Amino acid sequence: MTNATTVSAEAAASDATILLRADDDVAIATRDLAAGLPLDLPAARVVVVETTVPRAHKVAVRPVAAGAPVHKYGQPIGRATRDIAPGEHVHSHNLAVGVPTHEYEFGTARQSPPTTMAGRTFDGYVRGDGRVGTRNFIGVITSVNCSASSARMIADQFRGLGALDEFENVDGVMALTHGSGCGLVPESEGGQTLLRTLRGYARHPNFGGLLVLGLGCEMLPVTALVEDLGLPEGALVETMTVQDSGGIRATVRTAVETIRTMLPQVDAARRRPVDVSNLVLGLNCGGSDGYSGITANPALGHASDLLVGAGATSVLAETPEVYGAEHLLTRRAVSEAVGRKLLDRIDWWQSYAAAGGGTLDNNPSPGNKAGGLTTILEKSLGAVAKAGSAELAAVYEYAEPLSTPGLGFMDTPGYDPVSVTGLVAGGANVVCFTTGRGSVLGSKPAPTIKLATNTEMYERMHEDMDLNCGRIVDAAATLEEVGEEIFETILAVASGRQSVSEELDLGQDEFQPWQLGTVT
Missing domain, CATH: 3.40.50 (Rossmann fold)
Structure with missing residues (x-):
């Protein structure tokens, strides 16, 4: 494997540092470096540590003039804010980002990855539309923050030791709550981003069943989360609002019973290669x-x-x-x-x-x-x-x-x-x-x-x-x-x-x- 930030064939490692590219200006300390420690570098070069360098920090391996770029990975990582001597610790006190300037190229470094793992398999849940899940949850998704507490109360009824023991193929019941959905303008960039996110979770193949819960008067209604999702026929999806269900207590009771009816069907799913x-x-x-x-x-x-x-x-x-x-x-x-x-x-x-x-x-x-x-x-x-x-x-x-x-x-x-x-x-x-x-x-x-x-x-x-x-x-x-x-x-x-x-x-x-x- 090769890319611009992996260790090159010319890189050198000792028990104290790693030099990623032969022409880099800095090496990375593999342990705390004390002043006076000699560092062996390629081409029989030796640099003596001038100042203490903490583990994983950078040490200069060649002089860098003030204003000159400092290279790591064979790429500039900033500019020296003052002259840097070999062996010095290179960090915020002598290195700043500057303004990156690049000549952009497109498609000039394309390469095909190895195919050695082609044909390998894993055991997943194949949904009705052919998509594959790696888990089998029931989700309680909220359209608005106003229904968040209710959603957590519902999910909490199925958490803890023994709560789902008889449904060994169900990974859990989880509440997905957030801090928006009411005063947010649905057509705005933020509204569309939230809607896209909630709909993405609603159709996620790791959910075997879904309850979408709203308050009832929000700008982002529960129906917007499930309309035209392209879910497979027979998908377990229910919608509720707290207002129409009679308040929080009534909503939690009804939702818990709804999920209980889902559990045997979700539990019937089996992994296959x-x-x-x-x-x-x-x-x-x-x-x-x-x-x-x-x-x-x-x-x-x-x-x-x-x-x-x-x-x-x-x-x-x-x-x-x-x-x-x-x-x-x-x-x-x-x-x-x-x-x-x-x-x-x-x-x-x-x-x-x-x-x-x-x-x-x-x-x-x-x-x-x-x-x-x-x-x-x-x-x-x-x-x-x-x-x-x-x-x-x-x-x-x-x-x-x-x-x-x-x-x-x-x-x-x-x-x-x-x-x-x-x-x-x-x-x-x-x-x-x-x-x-x-x-x-x-x-x-x-x-x-x-x-x-x-x-x-x-x-x-x-x-x-x-x-x-x-x-x-x-x-x-x-x-x-x-x-x-x-x-x-x-x-x-x-x-x-x-x-x-x-x-x-x-x-x-x-x-x-x-x-x-x-x-x-």
């Missing part, structure tokens, strides 16, 4: 650190390539976190139109940020910076590694149905719950989430697989992580080996093995639709 091409993988990251772009993200990119090569769908997201690296994706676009759609979304985000008094280079977060990331360019270059090297087949708006097999990109915010909500609304039936600082995200009804970027965090939070990708830096496994392990984990989880977030019943509260638009 299906081709791996039925997987739709959402790619996301959060709490990133200096290892994200060299361990978990490129390893996930390798797994993504294996899935795409087998005919599946894999979708990158978080538009503000590809800013500065979008030129690498346009080079992989199947057409100029696809590449320009991505650039249009970048332009929209720059205007959106400016309207709010911000800029896209406000990122990285304080946690990212503590973990070794300095600029949005550096963060983005590492983030796009999750997409492997496959050609970019499609670009989607938030929560738009993921209809094109292959690698896609969805326009979402960088905020993890909102981003993952959009991917699941689009149809992702599995999510892989990389983290260096330690995220505890879940994403029901789609399972989330959490990938740790470093061993220290994995060992500290092992009960919240599914797989340790830090073994790549530890030289205990290769990137390709970990990528294949991720691939096998995806198949196992898609076939019913619980991820650690599912063991804790996480994911209901992380349903967070993107809120945009005028509220009246």
